[in-house]
Amino acid sequence: xxxxxxxxxxxxxxxxxxxxxxxxxxxxxxxxxxxxxxxxxxxxxxxxxxxxxxxxxxxxxxxxxxxxxxxxxxxxxxxxxxxxxxxxxxxxxxxxxxxxxxxxxxxxxxxxxxxxxxxxxxxxxxxxxxxxxxxxxxxxxxxxxxxxxxxxxxxxxxxxxxxxxxxxxxxxxxxxxxxxxxxxxxxxxxxxxxxxxxxxxxxxxxxxxxxxxxxxxxxxxxxxxxxxxxxxxxxxxxxxxxxxxxxxxxxxxxxxxxxxxxxxxxxxxxxxxxxxxxxxxxxxxxxxxxxxxxxxxxxxxxxxxxxxxxxxxxxxxxxxxxxxxxxxxxxxxxxxxxxxxxxxxxxxxxxxxxxxxxxxxxxxxxxxxx
Numbered sequence: 001x002x003x004x005x006x007x008x009x010x011x012x013x014x015x016x017x018x019x020x021x022x023x024x025x026x027x028x029x030x031x032x033x034x035x036x037x038x039x040x041x042x043x044x045x046x047x048x049x050x051x052x053x054x055x056x057x058x059x060x061x062x063x064x065x066x067x068x069x070x071x072x073x074x075x076x077x078x079x080x081x082x083x084x085x086x087x088x089x090x091x092x093x094x095x096x097x098x099x100x101x102x103x104x105x106x107x108x109x110x111x112x113x114x115x116x117x118x119x120x121x122x123x124x125x126x127x128x129x130x131x132x133x134x135x136x137x138x139x140x141x142x143x144x145x146x147x148x149x150x151x152x153x154x155x156x157x158x159x160x161x162x163x164x165x166x167x168x169x170x171x172x173x174x175x176x177x178x179x180x181x182x183x184x185x186x187x188x189x190x191x192x193x194x195x196x197x198x199x200x201x202x203x204x205x206x207x208x209x210x211x212x213x214x215x216x217x218x219x220x221x222x223x224x225x226x227x228x229x230x231x232x233x234x235x236x237x238x239x240x241x242x243x244x245x246x247x248x249x250x251x252x253x254x255x256x257x258x259x260x261x262x263x264x265x266x267x268x269x270x271x272x273x274x275x276x277x278x279x280x281x282x283x284x285x286x287x288x289x290x291x292x293x294x295x296x297x298x299x300x301x302x303x304x305x306x307x308x309x310x311x312x313x314x315x316x317x318x319x320x321x322x323x324x325x326x327x328x329x330x331x332x333x334x335x336x337x338x339x340x341x342x343x344x345x346x347x348x349x350x351x352x353x354x355x356x357x358x359x360x361x362x363x364x365x366x367x368x369x370x
Contacts, residue, residue: 001361002033004058004084006075008091009042011226012253013191014165014278015090015115020050021168025352027054032361037078039071039094042226056082072097076104084108086359090115092124095131102135111358113140116275117296120150129153138358142276145296161358164300165276166351172285174339175262177330183215183247184327187264187288189257189279190271191225192232192250198270198293199235204316205270205323207242212320214327216247218268221260223253261286266326269298272313277301284342287335291322301346307338 005023010016019036026034035056048057060074079087079101087105089098089112102110112132114120120129120139132139133155141147141162150160186206190197199220206218224231232250239245254260261267267283267290274297280290281301290308292298302308311322326333 001031001086001356001359002035002082002084003086003088003359004035004037004079004082005088005090006037006039008039008094010036010038010047011042011044012047012223013225014276016044016047018115018165018278019090020047021166021348022352022355023055024050024052025168025348026355027052029352029356032356033082035082035084037075039075068097072100072104075101079105079108086111088113089136092119092128092132095124095128095135099131099135109359110136111138111140112136113142114146114150114275115142117143117145117149117273119275120146120155121153129155133159140358143297143300145300146275148296163351163354163358164346165278165281166346166348167278167281167285168348169285169343172258172282173262174285174287174335176335177265177287180265180330183217184266184330185217185219185264186266186268186323187219187221187260187283188268188270189221189261189283190269192220192222192235192252193225193228194231194235196272196274197222198272198314200238201270201314201316201319202268203235203239203244203248204242205319206239206247207244208316208320209323209327210244210247212324214324217249218244218247219249219251219260219264221251221254221257257282258286261288264288265330266291266323267308268319268323269293270311270313270319271295271298274298281342281346284338287339289326289330289333289338291319291326304341306334307341308333 023034023036026032037058039060058078060071087108087110138161142165147162194200209216239248267288269280269292271293277298290302292302293313294310295313309322312318
């Protein structure tokens with residue numbers, strides 16, 4: 001089986017990290033070729049270097065005249081020359097583009113993963129939704145919350161398959177956190193976009209905890225997404241205005257996220273909406289307890305009192321209360337239990353085995369290792 005995962009762009013983000021993990025894991029299976037195609041010039045060479053050498057990465061060439069038609073022709077050629085069986089689409093706003101390709105390559109099976117809540121119902125227009133429903137054998141949702149969003153648009157139940165995201169746990173070290181010392185380190189790893197990721201709520205909660213006498217250091221790892229400017233400066237001004245600028249650290253985009261996770265005491269993800277919460281899984285892999293918004297997607301990851309707590313979305317007082325509860329009972333959170341819980345539910349191996357079943361490739365025919 002030859003699989004081609006198609007992305008429009010490939011820069012820093014959860015979808016991109018997931019794409020690398022999927023392609024590399026599938027490359028470990030017998031009789032499976034796992035390749036990647038990037039349509040635009042918006043990609044990071046550093047990220048592309050993380051693919052295994054056995055994963056072919058195709059980058060479409062941009063030409064001024066009839067650019068979209070040139071993209072179509074190039075992708076059709078890639079599919080035919082490489083005898084691709086499965087095209088897995090990871091961005092849905094180019095569905096007319098993929099309709100042309102499906103028409104030219106009717107023997108290829110299409111799948112489409114919806115990577116966030118409200119993408120299907122809000123970001124895609126009615127035509128995109130109809131085309132996705134028409135050409136894709138299955139529409140894959142990364143959480144039950146995303147399933148609900150897709151189904152709200154009239155897509156039949158049997159058309160939608162929920163597959164939780166997975167990570168490569170070999171890349172994360174479980175750390176036993178003993179003899180914790182103040183200040184307590186709370187870390188948030190996410191694109192710096194408060195309208196979605198809720199960094200402002202965490203800054204306000206930090207101020208509340210400071211007023212209650214706690215010594216807190218809140219660390220933000222992640223840069224502003226493309227097209228968003230000034231949000232980090234705005235949050236610095238907020239922190240200064242409410243008296244916690246010395247308690248908040250803005251790291252921006254960093255290479256060694258694992259190091260920061262290993263040195264933290266609590267992971268916090270205060271998103272206003274979220275399709276899943278891959279960063280929470282990565283934090284749990286290191287044994288960190290998580291405090292997360294009680295929203296669809298995240299409440300499917302942090303769904304056990306042993307791994308953390310949920311707070312009312314957008315409510316900084318409730319967030320401060322939940323963080324305080326974790327801080328005052330920090331020794332009750334067992335790093336090994338948290339890490340094991342995440343590993344059982346969200347491994348990239350399990351995810352890819354389910355994907356192969358959905359594609360129609362039997363696991364016992366393809367798996368090369370236990």
